[in-house]
Amino acid sequence: MVVTTSWYLTLGAILFSMGAVGLLTRRNPLIMIMCVELMLNAVNLTFVSLGSALGDLGGQLSVFFVLVVAASEVVVGLAVVVAIMRRRQGATVDDLSVLRG
Amino acid sequence: MDAAVFLISAVIILVGAGGVLVARNPVHAALFLVQTLFGVSVLFVLQDATFLAAVQIIVYAGAVVILFLFVIMLLGVDRSENLDVEPIVGQRPVAAIVGASLLGMLLTALLVSVDGPTGAHAANTPLGDAADNTRLLGESLFTDYVFAVELTAILLTIAVIGAVVLARRVRGPLAPLPVVVVASAADEAPQGDDGQPDVAGMTDGDDAGEGA
Numbered sequence: 001m002v003v004t005t006s007w008y009l010t011l012g013a014i015l016f017s018m019g020a021v022g023l024l025t026r027r028n029p030l031i032m033i034m035c036v037e038l039m040l041n042a043v044n045l046t047f048v049s050l051g052s053a054l055g056d057l058g059g060q061l062s063v064f065f066v067l068v069v070a071a072s073e074v075v076v077g078l079a080v081v082v083a084i085m086r087r088r089q090g091a092t093v094d095d096l097s098v099l100r101g
Numbered sequence: 102m103d104a105a106v107f108l109i110s111a112v113i114i115l116v117g118a119g120g121v122l123v124a125r126n127p128v129h130a131a132l133f134l135v136q137t138l139f140g141v142s143v144l145f146v147l148q149d150a151t152f153l154a155a156v157q158i159i160v161y162a163g164a165v166v167i168l169f170l171f172v173i174m175l176l177g178v179d180r181s182e183n184l185d186v187e188p189i190v191g192q193r194p195v196a197a198i199v200g201a202s203l204l205g206m207l208l209t210a211l212l213v214s215v216d217g218p219t220g221a222h223a224a225n226t227p228l229g230d231a232a233d234n235t236r237l238l239g240e241s242l243f244t245d246y247v248f249a250v251e252l253t254a255i256l257l258t259i260a261v262i263g264a265v266v267l268a269r270r271v272r273g274p275l276a277p278l279p280v281v282v283v284a285s286a287a288d289e290a291p292q293g294d295d296g297q298p299d300v301a302g303m304t305d306g307d308d309a310g311e312g313a
Contacts, residue, residue, distance in 0.1 A: 001104035013207035021200035022122040052148045068253040072260030078172045079267035085176045
């Protein structure tokens with residue numbers, strides 16, 4: 001059996017959807033950020049697969065920048081979580097609707 | 102051989118992702134996340150993206166997940182949470198439907214509507230073999246994409262400063278988060294302030310109770 005690009009794309013799609021479902025169902029902000037990481041990894045996998053399918057280094061270059069953005073997103077997101085949790089222990093995202101309107 | 106590696110990695114990835122979804126304890130979720138990241142890294146090696154595989158392990162498993170665990174321990178939220186209750190009625194079925202439709206759309210877009218990936222093959226940045234991968238990436242990053250690399254440096258600096266500003270210790274008592282009172286609940290229970298236990302903003306409720 002030869003591993004074709006479609007296999008990687010399918011796996012990436014499944015991983016992305018699982019991350020999206022987790023983002024929609026979980027209430028813990030930390031786990032929601034982890035689900036965002038899952039989705040970013042699915043996209044990274046897709047980038048690399050399409051890059052190797054087309055013989056282009058651009059896919060891997062894009063992944064490099066996605067990694068940087070993901071790292072900064074985690075840093076800022078976790079700082080926000082720390083700042084919120086310090087004011088209210090055990091807060092879930094349902095408690096954090098104070099920014100609306 | 103490739104197929105075996107792919108299938109084993111795929112199982113590792115999907116089990117890890119499922120673990121993140123259903124883990125009650127955030128620490129377990131973080132460890133399942135490491136499992137998924139490791140599987141993705143194996144798939145990077147399988148596609149000759151050796152530099153990214155190493156970076157995936159070092160940055161994600163080494164730094165990001167450690168940061169997650171650090172925050173979990175710092176906040177003391179490493180307790181199991183009860184997943185049996187559904188905070189919003191019908192949330193999980195709707196989320197499952199949304200996820201399934203997303204998956205269907207993605208698979209349709211990726212596999213059915215086009216016959217594999219389309220596009221021009223690279224002229225400027227050819228993909229070398231695994232041994233050349235790091236050199237080619239470095240050359241490309243620091244010649245063609247040097248402006249983007251500088252921008253990511255600025256982005257990382259901003260992120261670090263933002264994290265410090267957000268998480269620094271504030272002098273004096275912390276302002277409590279305002280409590281949003283739903284209008285209908287307030288109408289039907291004029292002195293039923295026990296609906297909002299032990300949260301900040303109790304003083305408003307007490308005043309209202311005494312006035313009534």
